[in-house]
Amino acid sequence: MNAEIIAVGSELLTPERSDTNSLWLTAQLNELGVEVTQKSILGDDRDRLSAAIAEALQRVPLLILTGGLGPTEDDITREAVAQALHRRLLFSQEICDEIKARFAGAGRQMADINKRQAFVIEGAEKLSNPNGTAPGLWIDLPGGMLMLLPGPPREMVPMFGDTCRPKLVARLPQMAIRKRFFRVAGMGESDLDALIAPVYKPYLNPVTTILAAEGDVQIHLRARSSTPDEAEALVEELGAKILETLGNRVYSQNGDPLETVVGHMLRDRDATVAVAESCTGGMLGARITDVPGSSAWFLGGFQVYAPEMKARLLGLDQKTLDEHGAVSEVVAKAMADSARDRTGATYALSITGEAGPESQTPGIDPGVVWIGLASPKGVEAKMFRFFSGRNRVRKMAVQTALNLLRFQLS
Amino acid sequence: MNAEIIAVGSELLTPERSDTNSLWLTAQLNELGVEVTQKSILGDDRDRLSAAIAEALQRVPLLILTGGLGPTEDDITREAVAQALHRRLLFSQEICDEIKARFAGAGRQMADINKRQAFVIEGAEKLSNPNGTAPGLWIDLPGGMLMLLPGPPREMVPMFGDTCRPKLVARLPQMAIRKRFFRVAGMGESDLDALIAPVYKPYLNPVTTILAAEGDVQIHLRARSSTPDEAEALVEELGAKILETLGNRVYSQNGDPLETVVGHMLRDRDATVAVAESCTGGMLGARITDVPGSSAWFLGGFQVYAPEMKARLLGLDQKTLDEHGAVSEVVAKAMADSARDRTGATYALSITGEAGPESQTPGIDPGVVWIGLASPKGVEAKMFRFFSGRNRVRKMAVQTALNLLRFQLS
Numbered sequence: 001m002n003a004e005i006i007a008v009g010s011e012l013l014t015p016e017r018s019d020t021n022s023l024w025l026t027a028q029l030n031e032l033g034v035e036v037t038q039k040s041i042l043g044d045d046r047d048r049l050s051a052a053i054a055e056a057l058q059r060v061p062l063l064i065l066t067g068g069l070g071p072t073e074d075d076i077t078r079e080a081v082a083q084a085l086h087r088r089l090l091f092s093q094e095i096c097d098e099i100k101a102r103f104a105g106a107g108r109q110m111a112d113i114n115k116r117q118a119f120v121i122e123g124a125e126k127l128s129n130p131n132g133t134a135p136g137l138w139i140d141l142p143g144g145m146l147m148l149l150p151g152p153p154r155e156m157v158p159m160f161g162d163t164c165r166p167k168l169v170a171r172l173p174q175m176a177i178r179k180r181f182f183r184v185a186g187m188g189e190s191d192l193d194a195l196i197a198p199v200y201k202p203y204l205n206p207v208t209t210i211l212a213a214e215g216d217v218q219i220h221l222r223a224r225s226s227t228p229d230e231a232e233a234l235v236e237e238l239g240a241k242i243l244e245t246l247g248n249r250v251y252s253q254n255g256d257p258l259e260t261v262v263g264h265m266l267r268d269r270d271a272t273v274a275v276a277e278s279c280t281g282g283m284l285g286a287r288i289t290d291v292p293g294s295s296a297w298f299l300g301g302f303q304v305y306a307p308e309m310k311a312r313l314l315g316l317d318q319k320t321l322d323e324h325g326a327v328s329e330v331v332a333k334a335m336a337d338s339a340r341d342r343t344g345a346t347y348a349l350s351i352t353g354e355a356g357p358e359s360q361t362p363g364i365d366p367g368v369v370w371i372g373l374a375s376p377k378g379v380e381a382k383m384f385r386f387f388s389g390r391n392r393v394r395k396m397a398v399q400t401a402l403n404l405l406r407f408q409l410s
Numbered sequence: 411m412n413a414e415i416i417a418v419g420s421e422l423l424t425p426e427r428s429d430t431n432s433l434w435l436t437a438q439l440n441e442l443g444v445e446v447t448q449k450s451i452l453g454d455d456r457d458r459l460s461a462a463i464a465e466a467l468q469r470v471p472l473l474i475l476t477g478g479l480g481p482t483e484d485d486i487t488r489e490a491v492a493q494a495l496h497r498r499l500l501f502s503q504e505i506c507d508e509i510k511a512r513f514a515g516a517g518r519q520m521a522d523i524n525k526r527q528a529f530v531i532e533g534a535e536k537l538s539n540p541n542g543t544a545p546g547l548w549i550d551l552p553g554g555m556l557m558l559l560p561g562p563p564r565e566m567v568p569m570f571g572d573t574c575r576p577k578l579v580a581r582l583p584q585m586a587i588r589k590r591f592f593r594v595a596g597m598g599e600s601d602l603d604a605l606i607a608p609v610y611k612p613y614l615n616p617v618t619t620i621l622a623a624e625g626d627v628q629i630h631l632r633a634r635s636s637t638p639d640e641a642e643a644l645v646e647e648l649g650a651k652i653l654e655t656l657g658n659r660v661y662s663q664n665g666d667p668l669e670t671v672v673g674h675m676l677r678d679r680d681a682t683v684a685v686a687e688s689c690t691g692g693m694l695g696a697r698i699t700d701v702p703g704s705s706a707w708f709l710g711g712f713q714v715y716a717p718e719m720k721a722r723l724l725g726l727d728q729k730t731l732d733e734h735g736a737v738s739e740v741v742a743k744a745m746a747d748s749a750r751d752r753t754g755a756t757y758a759l760s761i762t763g764e765a766g767p768e769s770q771t772p773g774i775d776p777g778v779v780w781i782g783l784a785s786p787k788g789v790e791a792k793m794f795r796f797f798s799g800r801n802r803v804r805k806m807a808v809q810t811a812l813n814l815l816r817f818q819l820s
Contacts, residue, residue: 013436013445013446013447013448013449014436014440014619015433015434015436015437015440016433016619016621016630018428018429018430018433019428020428023425023426023428024425026423026424026425027425030424030425035423036423037423037452037453037455037458038423038450038451038452038453038458038462039423039450039451040448040449040450040451041448041449041450042447042448043447043448045447048447048448048469052448055465059458209424209426211426220426272716275692275713277692277695279699280696280699281692281695281696281698281699281704281708282685282687282691282692282693282694282695282696282699282711282713283692283696284692285687285691285692285713285715286690286691286692286693286696286804288691289689289690289691289692289715290800290801292766292767292768292800293768294691294715295715295716295770298691298715298716299715299716299718299719300712300713300714300715300716300719300723301692301712301713302710302711302712302713302723303685303692303695303710303711303712303713304710305695305699305704305705305708305709305710306682306705306708306709306710308709309709309710309753312752312753312754313710313712313752313753342722342723343719343722343723344722356702357702358702358703360705390700390702391700
């Protein structure tokens, strides 16, 4: 089955706002075997919206509208749908009482303007909205369905999930979907694709999608079949082949980000970690402590951004710094060693590099980063060259440091 | 004048990808006085796209298509436009030679498939693409215009900016746009709006847009008129009133983020800053060092996440910690004092709080954060209560700390 989504609201036609509801809805629909074939964004113009609705319903049997259900004159979705379907809008005392009760619960009186939200399109079914005043509407049509959902995600998401999804499932042919999700660190998108394209290309089902961020590649597999067992077998076959090809480059199969995976490895070993950060200025510690409960494995560390701080806070020898420069193997190792020593952590990671845009270190190009790792077994450091700007260099350095610790813990 | 934008590509109908080109194009068009009245996203289906193009051209005089100009069978924008306009596609030896030369320049041979990109719609003007193989196309129609632009932003942006924008300006009525942009810290969106709504609501021109992120509100004003002087007078009148109402809550009028504004204030005073971070784990240092050249004012600091690190790395008295708890005024002050002392910085900021989701400190609710500031004049600390989750609490703490330093420096 094919579907279209129309997001309504003039604010979505400004340079600042984008329609994110449709991404979430697309994921939900895809899971049910429904493909989205067109998305549109329209402003608060009733005639234009009404025409777009009528056109969409000639193309697809399922149309979802989000937004424009509020109480103001700008909110024209109900009127536009009624016009497109040539149906009347009927006042519902029941909905009006519910809205009144909602306001009363918050110690307020319902404004007259909110009565607009109590109008229902003839033949439509009301969808309750526990998170706002605007009820949604569901309309069964000859050979199709139409949903009116509120625009705010905190209202739209539970309404679709709790009410629309089950109704949709009951109306769709049985279809089982099974998925796999791998997260990979330590290689770029194109290298990864070159490696696994020969593996996944022969398969049209499961569908393979690859997404990349700084030093982090996600592989999504989605298999469809008429039975859960068949879908599982399809996704399992390709998933196993991809896992075999990538080995321990895959760090997560449940969606957990790298900082969570590494954190839990430390926790399971009763180990702790500390940091010494130069060019990242605190990003590594910030990332490690993004994880709730990270106090179980993260002790702390040192932001030694200015060269003299490496001597002053970590006790590095000024002569060593002068001789080798702050961006060097010797300094990366000494930073990690000192951070481990001064915090008493099991492991310590250090980062010292040139983030750019201008190099502050003679002879060192922007993008060059040394990463050190001190452990009970000793200390090591590796050099990396990252490209494409200060922000990316710093993010790559953090991701790479976490991945080095993961390999150490594996 | 009104315009529509159609983004072409089946990948833009997945849950993972959104069309960002249209946001940039909308900003460009708005600057020229053109409003975007509809945006659509369609897959790689020629007939469907062709119908959508024909429909759009009946509604608006300006249609921009992005994507689908590549060399593969999936790339159907040229064919769909030709079909919608009932025009032929003509092979251009000149374009073919250019593409060949481009490949040769990279030491490669043009694949046969790239010949598809050398077809031009009858009557269309070629738009050069210095950043890719796909040329764009510009078509003047009776009473309208149509542009075909490549999908990758690094190709689309320069093509529109260098070629389409001047062509468009020449065809549009004279229209002057003047803007103001204020960034505000230290108050939430609804408080801010309550304060300035009575000021800006009476004005339809300039248009006022308010956008909010964690602890950071942006106010955009945009005035249009037939002459630059008139537009400037309009935006100046409202801008001055808003500035007067908000006073020094406005921290930037040129778009600079708070970390840049504070960094440049420090630089101008030949002053430096250090940090001592508990619940933020390094986010404050990371944010300060987002700014290129921040080595001129940021020295470094201490990530004292685990309670014992506050004693171990900063030398805080264990008895004080036990007595007052790590999230307290006394500890926030001692952290800032010690960080200033140990780094030798002019100023030091400290952050100690409960980010949540679970409180680790008896008697302290998640969201409670103490922020300390040590300066040559002494040390002070303030308590804040931030809401809505670990990530937001940490971001609010960092923003608030930077803003405290800004006020100290003002």
